[in-house]
Amino acid sequence: MKELDYYQKCGASIRKECSDYCCEVLDKIDDLYDMNDLPLPFICVEGSSGMGKSQLAFTLQGSRPWFYWHATRVTDASQAMYRNFKLISEAFRKVVEMDNPVAKPMEDILNFQSGIYQTVDLWTCGFISCLLKYSKHQSAQMIHLEQKIEFHVEMRTAQDIYNEVKKMKEENGKQLPFFILDEMTLNARTSVGGKSVAAF
Numbered sequence: 001m002k003e004l005d006y007y008q009k010c011g012a013s014i015r016k017e018c019s020d021y022c023c024e025v026l027d028k029i030d031d032l033y034d035m036n037d038l039p040l041p042f043i044c045v046e047g048s049s050g051m052g053k054s055q056l057a058f059t060l061q062g063s064r065p066w067f068y069w070h071a072t073r074v075t076d077a078s079q080a081m082y083r084n085f086k087l088i089s090e091a092f093r094k095v096v097e098m099d100n101p102v103a104k105p106m107e108d109i110l111n112f113q114s115g116i117y118q119t120v121d122l123w124t125c126g127f128i129s130c131l132l133k134y135s136k137h138q139s140a141q142m143i144h145l146e147q148k149i150e151f152h153v154e155m156r157t158a159q160d161i162y163n164e165v166k167k168m169k170e171e172n173g174k175q176l177p178f179f180i181l182d183e184m185t186l187n188a189r190t191s192v193g194g195k196s197v198a199a200f
Contacts, residue, residue, distance in 0.1 A: 006081075007054065007055060007058045007081055008058050010055045010058065010059075011055055011056075011057075011058030011059035011060075012059075014055055014056065014059040015059045015061060018059075022056075022059050022060060022061070025043070025045075025056075025060060026060060026061075026062040028043060029043070029062070029064070029178050033169065033176055033178075044184075054081070054182055054183075057180045057182055058142065060180075061140070061141070062140060063140050064140055064175065064176060064177055064178060065135045065138040065139060065140055065141060065142075065143050065175070065177045066141075066142055066143065066177050066178045066179065066180060067088065067131055067135070067142075067143050067177060067178075067179050067180065068085060068088075068142055068143075068144075068179075068180045068182065069085050069088040069089040069092055069180075069181060069182070070082045070085055070086075070089040070181075070182055070183055071089075071181040071182060071183050071184045072093075072183055073089075073090075073093060074086040074089045074090065082182075082183075084144070085144070085145075087145050087148060088145050091127065091151075092124075092127065092181075095123040095124045095126070095127040095153065096123075096124055098123040099122045099123050099124050104116060112158070117157070117158040118157065118158060118159060119157060119159075120157065121155035121156060121157055122155060122156065122157065122158075123153060123155055125155070125156035125157060125158055125160060125161050126153040126154050126155050126156045127151070127153050128156075128161055128179075129153075129154075129156050129160065129161060129164060130151040130152070130153055131177070131179075132161075132164050132165070132168065132176075132177065133164075134149075134151070135175070135176075135177040136168070136175060138177075143177070
């Protein structure tokens with residue numbers, strides 16, 4: 001928890017010194033949630049190691065709750081700060097593995113308009129549905145699941161998620177949370193011109 005406190009203090013400092021930049025990110029999130037386009041768009045913040053991407057994730061405040069987790073496996077050898085988010089990171093990894101995306105055609109996985117996302121029930125969508133419901137009772141801050149919480153996850157389609165998002169926006173648009181997946185690696189196929197940098 002000491003490392004988490006440190007990151008949160010760094011985030012508060014960034015928010016104070018770079019408020020305009022933080023507001024731009026939050027305003028962009030609000031703009032995206034005002035849209036009705038499908039698939040729902042996302043923001044990617046990329047940069048070299050040590051540039052402050054994770055600190056930025058802790059900086060964002062605004063009027064919405066948000067979830068943060070590590071996109072790759074968190075182990076005992078991971079940075080201490082990331083181990084604070086092992087529970088939610090492992091839960092996300094498990095539901096993705098249960099959906100077994102590597103067994104599906106790459107062109108379908110990379111196309112969110114494909115039938116996989118539109119008509120197929122997925123554990124990942126069920127997990128997101130649980131987080132959406134949980135966020136309804138949270139305040140506008142990072143949601144840190146410190147203790148084990150039992151979620152009853154049922155498979156859902158992407159359309160189910162769209163419907164839940166639409167309902168939440170109608171009830172209280174500002175309450176709709178956003179999600180931060182840290183330490184994602186962009187196209188690492190550098191041999192064909194891809195970039196290999198961390199991002200969230």
